[in-house]
Amino acid sequence: MAEAAVTMPAASPVFDEAFLRSLSAQLGEREPLLSQRLDALRLLAQLPPPDRSSHLWRYTNPARLLPPQPVQAITGSGPIEGPELPEGGAVVVVASGRPPRVTISDAAAAAGLEIVPLTAEADAAERFGRKVDGTHGVFEALNAAGWTSGLLVRVPKDAVVPGPVHIVTMAGPGWSAPRLVVEAGINAALTVVDDHKGGGEGAYVSAVTETSLDPGANIRHVILQQLDAGTAAHLTARTGVGRDASLTTVLASFGGSVVKMDLGAILEGSGASSEIVGFVLGEARQHMDHHTVHEHVAPHTRSNIDFKVALTGRARSAYTGNIRIAKDAPGTEAYQENRNLLLSGTCRADTIPELEIMTDDVSCSHGATVSPLDPEQVFYLESRGIPQARAKRLIVRGFVDPALSRIPAGLREPLEAIIADRIGRFLMTDEEAAKS
Amino acid sequence: MTSKERAIASINQDYLEKYGFHDPEEYLLRTPKGLSHEVVEMISRYKQEPDWMREIRHRALDIFLAKPMPTWIDQSMLAELNFDDLYYYMKPPGELTRDWDEVPERIKKTFDRLGVPEAERKFLAGVSAQYESEVVYHSIREDLEKQGVIFLDIDSGLKEHPGIIKKFFGSVVPAADNKFAALNTAVWSGGSFVYVPPHTKVEIPLQAYFRINSKNIGQFERTLIIADEGAFVHYIEGCTAPVYSSDSLHSGVIELIAMKGAHIRYSTIQNWSTNVFNLVTQRAKAYENAIVEWVDGNMGSKVTMKYPAVILAGEGAHGEVLSIAFAGNGQHQDAGAKMIHLAPNTTSRIISKSISKDMGRSSYRGLVKMTPGSTGCKSHVECDALLIGAEARSDTYPTMEIAEDDVSVEHEARVSKLADEQLFYLQSRGLSEDQARLMIVNGFIEPFVKELPMEYAVELNRLIALEMEDSVG
Numbered sequence: 024m025a026e027a028a029v030t031m032p033a034a035s036p037v038f039d040e041a042f043l044r045s046l047s048a049q050l051g052e053r054e055p056l057l058s059q060r061l062d063a064l065r066l067l068a069q070l071p072p073p074d075r076s077s078h079l080w081r082y083t084n085p086a087r088l089l090p091p092q093p094v095q096a097i098t099g100s101g102p103i104e105g106p107e108l109p110e111g112g113a114v115v116v117v118a119s120g121r122p123p124r125v126t127i128s129d130a131a132a133a134a135g136l137e138i139v140p141l142t143a144e145a146d147a148a149e150r151f152g153r154k155v156d157g158t159h160g161v162f163e164a165l166n167a168a169g170w171t172s173g174l175l176v177r178v179p180k181d182a183v184v185p186g187p188v189h190i191v192t193m194a195g196p197g198w199s200a201p202r203l204v205v206e207a208g209i210n211a212a213l214t215v216v217d218d219h220k221g222g223g224e225g226a227y228v229s230a231v232t233e234t235s236l237d238p239g240a241n242i243r244h245v246i247l248q249q250l251d252a253g254t255a256a257h258l259t260a261r262t263g264v265g266r267d268a269s270l271t272t273v274l275a276s277f278g279g280s281v282v283k284m285d286l287g288a289i290l291e292g293s294g295a296s297s298e299i300v301g302f303v304l305g306e307a308r309q310h311m312d313h314h315t316v317h318e319h320v321a322p323h324t325r326s327n328i329d330f331k332v333a334l335t336g337r338a339r340s341a342y343t344g345n346i347r348i349a350k351d352a353p354g355t356e357a358y359q360e361n362r363n364l365l366l367s368g369t370c371r372a373d374t375i376p377e378l379e380i381m382t383d384d385v386s387c388s389h390g391a392t393v394s395p396l397d398p399e400q401v402f403y404l405e406s407r408g409i410p411q412a413r414a415k416r417l418i419v420r421g422f423v424d425p426a427l428s429r430i431p432a433g434l435r436e437p438l439e440a441i442i443a444d445r446i447g448r449f450l451m452t453d454e455e456a457a458k459s
Numbered sequence: 460m461t462s463k464e465r466a467i468a469s470i471n472q473d474y475l476e477k478y479g480f481h482d483p484e485e486y487l488l489r490t491p492k493g494l495s496h497e498v499v500e501m502i503s504r505y506k507q508e509p510d511w512m513r514e515i516r517h518r519a520l521d522i523f524l525a526k527p528m529p530t531w532i533d534q535s536m537l538a539e540l541n542f543d544d545l546y547y548y549m550k551p552p553g554e555l556t557r558d559w560d561e562v563p564e565r566i567k568k569t570f571d572r573l574g575v576p577e578a579e580r581k582f583l584a585g586v587s588a589q590y591e592s593e594v595v596y597h598s599i600r601e602d603l604e605k606q607g608v609i610f611l612d613i614d615s616g617l618k619e620h621p622g623i624i625k626k627f628f629g630s631v632v633p634a635a636d637n638k639f640a641a642l643n644t645a646v647w648s649g650g651s652f653v654y655v656p657p658h659t660k661v662e663i664p665l666q667a668y669f670r671i672n673s674k675n676i677g678q679f680e681r682t683l684i685i686a687d688e689g690a691f692v693h694y695i696e697g698c699t700a701p702v703y704s705s706d707s708l709h710s711g712v713i714e715l716i717a718m719k720g721a722h723i724r725y726s727t728i729q730n731w732s733t734n735v736f737n738l739v740t741q742r743a744k745a746y747e748n749a750i751v752e753w754v755d756g757n758m759g760s761k762v763t764m765k766y767p768a769v770i771l772a773g774e775g776a777h778g779e780v781l782s783i784a785f786a787g788n789g790q791h792q793d794a795g796a797k798m799i800h801l802a803p804n805t806t807s808r809i810i811s812k813s814i815s816k817d818m819g820r821s822s823y824r825g826l827v828k829m830t831p832g833s834t835g836c837k838s839h840v841e842c843d844a845l846l847i848g849a850e851a852r853s854d855t856y857p858t859m860e861i862a863e864d865d866v867s868v869e870h871e872a873r874v875s876k877l878a879d880e881q882l883f884y885l886q887s888r889g890l891s892e893d894q895a896r897l898m899i900v901n902g903f904i905e906p907f908v909k910e911l912p913m914e915y916a917v918e919l920n921r922l923i924a925l926e927m928e929d930s931v932g
Contacts, residue, residue, distance in 0.1 A: 353849065365864035368831070376870065378855040383815075383846035383876040393861040393868040 037198070038094045038169050040064060046097060046169065049120055055148035056141075063168035066157045073161055079285075082341035082373055083312040087281045088162070088257045090227045094198040097171050105191070109433050112186025112214070113138060119171035119199040128186060135182035136213075141173025141202065150175060150204050154233040154261035154289070162257045162283075166231040170202040171195075176215060180208035180237070187214040187245075187431040192230070194222035194250055203232040207240035207268075214243040214431055222254030222279070232260040236268035238292060243271045245430055246286070247438065250278035252307075259285045266292030266321075273429045274301030274330075275438065277445060280309060287316035290324035290352075297324075302331040302423040304445055305338030305370065315359075316345040323354040329425055332363045334370035335449045341373040346380075346387065353384035363393040364422055366449055412450060419446045493543040496520060499645050502548045506614055506648075509621060512628075519634035519644035526638040529764070531824070531856075532793055536762050540736050545708055547646040547679070603661065608692075609654040610665055613681050616652030623654060627683055631714040631742045631770070639738040639764075643712040647681035650711070655690040655721075664693040664726075664912055680711040686721035686749075695912065696727040708736045709760075715743035717751050719773065726911060728756035728919060729763070733790055737763040747773030747802075754910050755782040757792050758922055766824060768797035771805035771836075778807040783907040785926060786819030786851075795824035795856075796840075800866075804835040811842045812904055815851035816926070822854035827861075827868060834865040842872035845903050897927050 043064060047057040073080040097120035105116045105124060113127040115138055125138045141147045157164035172192070178184055192201045199222075207213055217232055228250065236242055242262075250256055256279045264270050270288055288297035297317060305311045317326040332340045346357045363372040376389040396418055404414035423442065430438060490498045499520050503513040528537060603610060609620065617624050634644035655661055686692050709731060717723045723743065731737055737760040743751040753767035769778030780796035798807035813821035823842045844853040855872045877899055885895035900923060901908075908916045 350850065363861070365861070365866075368864050370864065371860075371862040373858070373860045374870075375856065375858045376872070377857075378844075378853065378872060378874055380844070380846065380853045380874050382849050383851050384849065385846070385874060385876065387874040388872060389855070390869070390871040391857070391859060392870070393859060393866065395864045395866075 036093060037089055037165055042094060042096070043168060046120070046171065049097065050142050052142040053145075053147065059148050059151060060168045060170075063157045063164050067161065067164045067168055070158075070161050070164055078375070079314055079343060082339075083281070083283050083310065085161070087310075088227065088229070088255045088283060090198050094169070097199070098195060098197065106189060107433075109186045109189055109431070112184065113188045115174065115188070115190045117172045117174055117190060117192045117201055119193075119195040119201070121172075123172065123174055131184050131186060131188070134184045135179045136184045136188065137175075137177040137179075138188065139175050139177075141175050141204065144175055147173070147175070150206075151202075152233075153235060154263050155231050155259055159259065159261075160285075162229050163231055163259055166200045166202060166229050166259075169198070169229075170200045170231075171198070172200075173202045174204070176203070176205045176213075178207050178211040178213045181210050182208065183212040184214070187216050187434065189216045189218060189434060191218045191220055193220055194226050194228045194254060194256070196223065196226055198227050198229075200229045200231075202230070205232070205234040205242070205244070207234075207236045207242050209237045210239040211237070212241040214245065216245040216247065216431065216434055217260075218247045219250055219256070219258070219278070221251060222256070223251040224253030226251070226254045228254060228256035228258070230256070230258045232258075234260070234262040234270075236262065236264050236270060236295075238266040238268060240265065240268045242269075243273065243429070243431075245273040245434075246276070246301075247430075248274075248276035248278050248282060248284070249441070250282070252278070252280055254279040255281040257283045260287070262288045262297070264288055264290050264292065264295040264297055264324075267294040268292060269295070270297045271429070272297070272299045272301070273426050274299065274303075274313075275423075275426055275430070275442075276301070276311065276313065277304035277442075282310070283312040283314075285314045285316075287314075287318065288326070289318045289320060290326065291321055293321045293323050295321060295324045297326045299328045299330065300426045300429055301329070302333070302426045303340055303342075304423070304442070304449070305332070305334045305336075305340050306445070306449060307336045307338065309336075309338045311338070312341040314343045314345070316347065317357055317359075319346075319348045319352040319355045319357060322352050324352060325355070326357045328359040328361075330359075330361045331422055331426070332361070332372055332374075333366060333419055333422060333449070334364070334372060335366040337367075337369045339371045341375075343375040343377065344389070345377045346389065348380045348382060348385050348387065350381045353382050355382075355384075356386045358387070359389035361389075361391040362422070363391075364419065365393065365395050366419075415450045416443075416446050419449065489546055490548045492546055494520070494523075494545075494547055494642075494646070498547050502646060502648065505548070508617065511625060512617065515629065515634070516645050516647075519641045520646075522635050523638060523641035523645055526641060528638060532762065532764060533791055533820075536791060540708060548648055606659050606661070607656040608659060608661055609652065611652045613650040613652040613683060614648070616683070620652070620654070623685070624652065624683065627685060627714065627716055629714075631716060631744045632712050632740050637740060639710045640712055640740045643679045643681060643710050643740070647679045647712065649678070650680040650682040651684070651694070652682070653684040653692060653694060655686045655692045657687040657718075658689040659687075660691040661693070664695045666695045678709045678711070680709075682711070682713045683716075684714070684723060684725070685716045686718060686723045688718045689720040690718070691722040693724040693726070695915070696725070707734060708738070710736075711739045711741075713739070713741040715751055717743060717745045717749035717776075719747040720749060721746075722750040724752040724754065725767075726754040726915070728758065728911075728915065730759035730922065732759060733761050733787070735760045737765065739763075739765045741765065741767040742770065742797075743768065743778070744770045744772055745776035745778055748775040749773060750777045750779070752779040752781070753796070754907070755780065755794070756907065756919060757782070757784040757794050758926070759790075760792075761789065762791045762793070764793045766795040766797050766826075768799065769807065770799045770801065771807065772801050774802045774804055776802065776805045778805075780809045780811070781907055781910055782809075782811050783904050784811075784813040784821045785923070786813070786815045786821040787926060788817040788819060790819045792819075792821040793824060794822070795826075797826040798828070798838055799826075800829040800833040800836045800838070803833055805833065806836065807838045809838075809840040810906060811840075812845075812907055813843070813853060814845045814847065814900065814903070815853050816847040818848075818850045820852040820854070822856065823872070824856045826858045827870070828859075829861045829863045829866050829868065831862045833863050836863070836866045838866075838868045840870040843903070844872070844874040845900070846874065846876045893927075897924060900927060
């Protein structure tokens with residue numbers, strides 16, 4: 024795959040001030056938000072464009088993630104069918120340039136769950152950039168300036184929301200930049216499903232999710248990236264994990280055409296823990312570039328990553344995983360595992376699991392493998408009477424199971440069907456693929 | 460102050476007493492300070508090199524000047540390196556000698572401390588003692604000559620075998636590979652040239668000792684080793700450096716070529732004093748069924764950047780890197796390995812061990828690459844890091860680029876501190892805390908040490924004990 028142009032033009036080719044003013048008016052937002060957008064636009068002009076010599080951009084050309092023409096207006100997505108309301112939870116449909124549609128179950132409302140558009144929040148400006156500010160990178164600054172939808176999900180102290188909050192974010196045609204802020208109070212518990220859908224050829228997504236966990240809080244953050252083929256997407260998520268708080272991130276990323284994702288947790292309070300369980304599926308010419316980071320800045324923190332990648336066709340994946348342990352984080356344990364399954368001779372997997380450890384009282388390890396389907400496993404299943412094609416499907420299904428099985432019931436079943444279908448396609452021979 | 464704290468404080472504080480090498484300077488010829496086409500011209504003319512080599516040098520200097528400094532290393536440390544404040548060539552007194560007796564007395568005294576004559580008496584094949592930028596002592600045992608093995612300093616090699624040198628020089632590490640390879644190509648001086656004829660086994664390791672002995676001297680060693688079909692050679696390079704007052708640069712280029720079925724093992728332990736920048740490019744090309752092994756120990760220097768590589772160019776080739784790094788206070792050991800699988804059924808293994816102590820930082824930076832069509836390849840990478848002291852730092856930056864499905868690639872890394880449980884267990888068996896600590900460290904590096912020839916293993920164990928000193932009472 025020839026990727027000639029490496030750098031993107033400096034300054035902001037994506038939109039100008041006039042666009043931001045009209046977007047702000049369209050969303051009906053308060054004044055501090057507009058000046059915040061303009062600040063971010065100014066910052067954007069100063070940020071160096073990402074280029075391949077910085078290693079997080081080594082495998083993806085940033086220009087592929089940006090609209091070729093400046094954005095003039097947000098047209099918004101078409102009519103959206105909301106998914107079912109999960110029991111005890113809430114459902115939100117977010118579309119560019121229009122207010123989100125929020126349905127909260129009685130049980131969740133009684134527990135204290137609040138879901139509001141950021142534009143309606145009096146102090147919205149202050150809720151921005153706590154975990155991801157504009158200096159994080161060009162795409163984060165683009166989002167800070169030109170976010171097209173903003174949502175705040177909040178659970179107060181001691182609140183336990185019984186069901187999941189399912190947020191469906193629809194990518195519109197053209198540019199969309201959803202922004203999500205999740206805040207969990209002391210000892211609160213919540214499951215958030217951050218579901219990215221829609222898009223298509225010519226659709227560009229630049230999403231940012233910021234989450235904070237107060238002491239003792241417990242959040243399961245499910246990220247589903249099932250954008251339509253043709254979409255180019257950049258997604259950034261950062262979570263601050265407070266004292267004795269616990270975060271589980273479940274990732275299923277298999278949509279889009281060019282996808283770059285930057286997931287991370289900062290373990291800021293003593294005793295905090297974070298786990299990332301995820302899988303990526305790539306087929307045809309999909310380009311998947313995922314980065315995870317666990318930053319330990321407080322003592323006695325724990326983290327674990329189980330990251331799986333299965334590829335077929337001419338798909339390409341890059342995974343970079345970083346574990347950083349600061350000088351002030353003794354007593355830390357951090358583990359990371361990345362497995363890559365290559366199901367065709369023309370796919371490509373790059374993996375860079377990194378450790379940066381600045382103190383000695385740690386226990387830390389990582390492992391990475393790249394291999395085809397294990398013929399011994401296939402043989403074993405065949406010897407038990409399972410036909411070869413099915414045996415292979417079972418093995419790939421088992422490969423992604425650790426993440427899939429942690430998606431809340433009710434949401435998991437439709438996803439299982441999609442994944443099963445995808446795996447079936449993965450393992451088709453060329454003749455079968457030609458026939459279908 | 461506990462004994463542990465004392466041990467940490469003492470690291471590299473007493474280099475002079477421990478090693479005590481610092482002889483008066485004495486030179487026949489020295490180029491002016493700094494780097495320019497005039498200096499390059501001067502070096503080449505002085506050495507009476509053929510025109511093609513002089514042109515290679517000039518081209519390389521242009522590449523060096525055009526390339527940016529590497530960005531992945533601590534920039535503040537690298538900033539201390541001033542290319543204009545170095546001498547790029549010095550000619551030591553005395554002509555190239557073959558007989559130990561003819562080596563100047565003062566130089567011999569230094570080698571005595573390194574144990575060269577001792578080794579010579581025992582079983583060394585040839586000693587190529589690089590003093591400053593030139594080889595001053597060179598002996599080849601008769602049976603080596605009878606076997607047809609060429610073991611020369613590279614300047615003599617260029618004079619006597621220009622054809623071979625012209626064919627292979629820069630074929631594995633081209634000048635444009637990286638900034639420091641370009642620098643070396645422009646100003647190289649000294650190093651070894653080894654050619655082993657087909658199906659010849661060199662039974663005894665070939666050794667070259669060298670050291671830097673003057674302020675602001677750059678050493679730009681260039682070594683080229685060719686093992687022809689089915690040949691075997693083990694080459695050992697060891698270095699110890701004296702104390703200096705200002706920073707010094709060592710930037711070598713080592714090229715190994717293992718033809719079909721050949722086997723090359725290259726062992727090195729560097730123990731430069733902690734003001735030396737050690738920026739080395741080591742790379743091998745392995746053809747069909749050839750084996751190349753790098754055994755690499757990094758104990759000294761201020762900054763080391765060294766990533767021994769094997770290009771597995773022929774079917775069935777095998778590459779191996781076994782390395783250890785010890786980073787004490789103020790040291791950054793940025794070591795690693797690269798395995799480039801270009802042919803089917805090639806295999807590679809990397810075992811990397813590092814110890815970071817006090818404010819030391821050691822990093823593993825590696826690459827395993829498999830190109831389309833390199834079917835049936837296997838690679839296994841293992842990194843172990845040991846941290847001693849709350850300020851110690853360890854990094855692991857492995858890169859795997861896999862563009863072929865019929866392969867198996869594994870990487871694992873572990874980082875831990877000296878375990879209290881292990882210390883406690885050993886102490887409960889009657890060892891002092893210091894003895895226990897040394898025993899654990901020795902156990903940690905054991906897989907590396909056992910791959911070394913005996914006298915090197917002894918030397919390394921002594922070095923570790925010195926570095927851990929006070930820990931051993």
